Amino acid sequence: MSTSQQAIFQYLGLNTSLFPTGSRYAGIDTGTLTTNTGRSIAYVQRRFLPKASTLAVLQQYTVAQGDRLDNIAYSTLGDPGLFWQLCDANTAMRPSELEVQGRTLNVTLPQGTPGARNA
The missing domain is CATH 3.10.350.10 (LysM domain)
Incomplete structure (x- = not known):
């Protein structure tokens, strides 16, 4: 999902998560890495385990x-x-x-x- 699509979803109060509610990754943000060749790679940010x-x-x-x-x-x-x-x-x-x-x-x-x- 593009940044502009995420902004529209957030404005409308819709869920922008790529993961279902029961997933261990629900609520974890995604990021984008841009390589030196200009290629964008999406990734899931680190999930820290609870104590x-x-x-x-x-x-x-x-x-x-x-x-x-x-x-x-x-x-x-x-x-x-x-x-x-x-x-x-x-x-x-x-x-x-x-x-x-x-x-x-x-x-x-x-x-x-x-x-x-x-x-």
């Missing part, structure tokens, strides 16, 4: 044999695409780090969602 200790814990989940993070996200958060939220809450860079039988996972509200910590 897990600042997230409100809704419940805990103990991983069973054969569990996958997308299935855990579906059963606890209602959306398999929110697996990244479990990664954030449990300081994991890769979903496979959390798919260990017997591991207890924190299921939390997303960063910025009001709620008492360790609710």
